[in-house]
Structure formats: structure tokens, C-alpha cells
Amino acid sequence: MHLLLSLFIAVVPIWSDPPAERANGEIKVVDFKGLQKHLDQYGDKTLVINFWATWCVPCVRELPYFEQATEYYADQGVEVILVSLDFSKQIETRLKPFLAKHELKSHVVLLDDPDANAWIDKVSPEWSGAIPATLIRKNGVEAFYEKSFHSFDELKEIIQPFIKS
């Protein structure tokens, strides 16, 4: 019975219920290759991928709009993935308390891959490396923004074309 139960837990898809993936307070930590693999699991869904960190004020300020997007597009094949660039030393002291306090509904993964020069261009050649930055992608079509969003409407405007297509 226990074996069955643990098997069941092991095969629950990661996108089943965002808060559930952090139910035990753990956070998925990946290098860039791991992040790519992680994102590929969402198949042909529209992914709204936001690069942020708890120490980044403009990032934290725009988080509510990404949370709104998670709710607003819940039934439209959109997944919001918050890729945290918090420092690995601060997972316990900053990131986890932040996530617990704000009860984020979007997916959160921590990207811990120091050789940023090797992967920034793979996110987008347009990205200089400043955060916040947001990538939307669906079936190989991508749009990249190195900017802050100041309202949910502003964010919706760039997600919407991916819903129509």
C-alpha cells in the first residue's frame, strides 16, 4: 500500500496543481539544461516564463500580475513559470519564506547555473541579462521582453496573441 502510494506520488504530473509541488515546502532546483527539460514537460501549452528574484524590487512588484495571469488563463492552456534567480545560499532564508508568505499559485523553479553567459542567449539573444525578463513561448513561437509590467492588462496584451493562434 505504501509502495503504491509512493508510486502514485512519483507519477503525479508536475503541472497538476502548482501549490502541491511545494506542499512539503521544497523547491525544484535546476541548472539550465534541467530548466529546458522541465519546460519541455509542458508540451504544447503556452508558457509564460518570468525570470525574477526575491531581492529584485521591480520583479516582486510585477509578480501579482503573473499570479493574476495564472488564474485568468487557468482553463486556456497557459502555464506561468516563475524562474527564480535567487542565490542558492538564500533558498532557506529568503526564497522559501517569501513563497510561504505570498502563497504563490504559479509554478516556481530555482535556476542555479552560475555560467550565465552560456545560457542567457539560449533564453533569448535579445536578453542582456537584467531582470525582470519574460519569455512567452508556444510551439516554437516566442516573444521576449526585458522589461517590467505595470498592470495585468499590460501583461495580458502580450499573452493574448498566443491564445488566439
Added chain:
Amino acid sequence: MMKRLTGIFGCLSLALLFAFTLPVNGGYKVGDKVADFSLQNAIDDQWVSLASYGDVKGYIVVFTCNTCPYSVMYEDRLIELHNTYAPQGFPVVAINPNDPGIKPGDSYAAMKERADSKGFTFKYLFDAEQTVFPAFGATRTPHVFLLDKKKVVRYIGAIDNNAQNASAADKPYVAQAIEALKNGDDPNPDFTKAIGCTIKVKS
């Protein structure tokens, strides 16, 4: 038919979206000559231009600030770069590009305090009018522009390849670029990217 039309419309609107969101790639590229500037040094209130450095072999211009964690992680490495390379003719020229209206921790007074408590050996200039960082095309802190003697940009990018752990960095990009210039070579790489904080611009 309707579906196909919707599809075409979708593609069109995507194309339009991209057409209007292409970034403006301003600023200096490797090979460009830099226009001199005059900024105040928070450490001694003197006005500093590149020309005021006199007979040097180059300039390690770095846009950095007090408040960005990435800038803070590189402070000791900037001091080390300056202490190693200023005597060889390559001083660090640190410039804070942030608007203190948005980031009070990056005010001129706060720069003074930070320079004092960290013991900055290099000049720490304040881009108060926010005109110098756009001319360079700096987009984040820290962001390095290595200039040669003729004020031509020879390297743009990161200080090394590991912000969080200096001892694990095995590609000291700026140091390597300076060594290349000393040998009369072109730096390779001459452009790298790194994660950093956005520059806080007066709205």
C-alpha cells in the same frame, strides 16, 4: 475557413507584436570610440573625466551601484582588479547609473558611505543626469566596458563567469581582456552576458 482566418489573424498579430517590441540597441559596441564625460566622484567630490586620468593604457569602466546584490558580490573583485591593474595603467572607473529617487540606497551620500566602508580604491562616479549609461548602452549592474588607451571599447560584459562564488569563477573575462590588450591582441571573448539588476531610470 473561419478557423484558418483566425489562424492567419493570429500569425499576423504575432508578427505585428514582434515588429513593435524589437529592442532599441543603443550604445557602444566593441570597436566604437567613447565620447568623454564629466561626472562627480562621490569619494572626494572632484569632477572626473576620462582625460583626467592622464597617461593610462586603458579604462575598466563599470556601471555598478550600492544596492544590486550582483554589484555587491563583485565589490571585492573590483577592488582587486583596480589594485592589480591600475598600477599597470588600467584603472577601474566605477559609475553608479541609478536614480536615487527610485533607489534611495544609491544616493550620492550613500555612495560616499559605501565607498568609505568598503574602502574603494577606485573612483566612484555618479551619473546624476543619467546621460552616460545610455551613451554606453549599459543595461544592468554590474556591466563592464573595457576601453583601450584611445578610448575605444574592446570588451563588453561580465567581470567573470561566477557571480556567487568568486573562487569558482574559472573565466576571469576582464582580466583576460586586459592581458590581451597588454599583448597587443584582441580580447577573446570580447562580449559576454551576465544576470544583473536593471538600471533604475527616472520616470
